Amino acid sequence: MRLLNFKLANSRHPIELEGLEHSWDLHNQGEFLNLIFDPFANKIVMEWFTGQDVRYSALKLLFNHVRRLEISPRDEELPPSEDYCLSYVAKVASRSAKYDESNVNRKSEEEDPFHLFFEFRSGRTIEIDSDTVELVAVLR
Secondary structure (H helix, E strand, C coil): CEECCEEECCCCCCCEEEECCEEEECCCCCEEEEEEEECCCCEEEEEEECCCCCCEEEEEEEEEEEEEEEECCCCCCCCHHHHCCEEEEEEEECCCCCCCHHHECCCCCCCCCEEEEEEECCCCEEEEEEEEEEEEEEEC
């Protein structure tokens, strides 16, 4: 996978994307809205309401040529509102099927294969592998 116009913030469990001359805090200032999979175009769009900047109302991640989409169950004892809050996003090694500390790929070279792994406060996880992913800011 190639990140076309952004990178993950440098931290153990990043919650921010850095791109388009902006830092996007998807934990404190972002609310996850949806994930749309278009099987005919083989694309995924993930969207967050940002509300953090007067210029932008939302942020989208556009995944092209999807090879893998995996969504885990959520913790049913937690309220539905926990599905809106991102706990962290990580690069995980492509050889892995699941996230664990041993396969996090944060210190690798850019050309090393990886997937993006999103974990939400509800415990739900989303893992996506695609050729590219692009950050798009939605103007108000």
